[in-house]
Amino acid sequence: MDESHPRKLYIPGGRVLEVTTTTGCIVGCAYCPQDKFAARQRTVSDVKHLSFEDFQRCLARVPRAADISFSGYSEPWQNRNCTKMVELAYARGHAVRIFTTLVGMNQRDLRRLRALRFRVFVVHVFDDGEYMNSRLVRKKYLDLIRQLVDADIPSIQFLVLGEVFPDLAEIIPAGTLVRSSPLISTAGSVDRKLVESQQPLTGALTCTEARQYRNVLLPNGDVTLCCMDFERRHVLGNLLHDSYQDIFEGAIFSKIVDRMNGMSGFLLCRMCERAEPKQQVH
Ligand code: SF4
Numbered sequence: 001m002d003e004s005h006p007r008k009l010y011i012p013g014g015r016v017l018e019v020t021t022t023t024g025c026i027v028g029c030a031y032c033p034q035d036k037f038a039a040r041q042r043t044v045s046d047v048k049h050l051s052f053e054d055f056q057r058c059l060a061r062v063p064r065a066a067d068i069s070f071s072g073y074s075e076p077w078q079n080r081n082c083t084k085m086v087e088l089a090y091a092r093g094h095a096v097r098i099f100t101t102l103v104g105m106n107q108r109d110l111r112r113l114r115a116l117r118f119r120v121f122v123v124h125v126f127d128d129g130e131y132m133n134s135r136l137v138r139k140k141y142l143d144l145i146r147q148l149v150d151a152d153i154p155s156i157q158f159l160v161l162g163e164v165f166p167d168l169a170e171i172i173p174a175g176t177l178v179r180s181s182p183l184i185s186t187a188g189s190v191d192r193k194l195v196e197s198q199q200p201l202t203g204a205l206t207c208t209e210a211r212q213y214r215n216v217l218l219p220n221g222d223v224t225l226c227c228m229d230f231e232r233r234h235v236l237g238n239l240l241h242d243s244y245q246d247i248f249e250g251a252i253f254s255k256i257v258d259r260m261n262g263m264s265g266f267l268l269c270r271m272c273e274r275a276e277p278k279q280q281v282h
């Protein structure tokens with residue numbers, strides 16, 4: 001495929017529960033507001049890692065029609081139970097999505113993952129150090145990437161923002177690499193020196209990817225609106241106490257829907273690159 005038709009990441013739509021397995025991310029990409037999430041989350045909870053038992057309790061409340069995505073506001077494999085959680089979601093009949101840098105994953109995890117099938121498996125590839133902490137790319141990490149490439153996982157996609165770390169460029173087949181579009185402000189949360197926030201939208205709007213149904217589970221069971229809500233601006237409920245249906249029938253979600261339809265009041269979507277004005281029917 002030539003440069004004028006760059007490959008694009010294939011991410012299917014539908015209902016998704018993203019899982020943030022830990023508070024804080026050691027990868028520390030410059031374009032990611034995960035430090036804002038960690039700071040905000042610590043003010044409401046001292047639970048750093050989502051426990052397997054709590055994940056099990058939350059998952060039991062989620063209908064099978066919702067995909068479970070191991071991604072969220074941190075690198076999922078910083079939690080040592082991540083593979084076990086993936087296996088549980090899979091065994092319960094959910095389609096499983098994975099977004100990982102592989103940091104924290106080991107060869108045993110990879111062997112276990114190879115036995116499963118994924119709807120999406122995206123590897124966020126280390127860049128040449130421009131935005132990512134490439135000191136995490138050591139021999140063990142390179143060996144793991146080699147094994148992952150050899151594993152030939154059918155749904156696998158490799159994604160890089162910027163230039164690939166040189167040692168990785170030799171391992172990852174060029175044809176499988178997706179180069180991402182320009183950086184976004186993540187609804188105004190990213191460092192403004194890196195990306196300018198967009199002018200807030202007014203009036204009725206729509207989420208072009210319907211991400212109001214792709215919510216994020218946090219280590220303490222709280223559920224936030226979507227992958228842009230690093231600062232916990234819209235906490236819809238808590239899956240340790242509320243049913244999945246309650247979350248969408250509750251006052252907070254109803255208010256979000258009203259505000260998307262033009263009602264006044266704070267709405268994160270107004271600052272978000274994924275939102276667009278709703279066409280008015282006259
Ligand atoms: S983009 Fe992902 S890997 Fe990078 S800091 Fe954010 S959560 Fe961590």
Ligand code: SF4
Nearest residue numbers: 207211212226269272
């Ligand atoms: S418009 Fe942005 S903030 Fe709103 S639901 Fe979609 S992705 Fe989330």
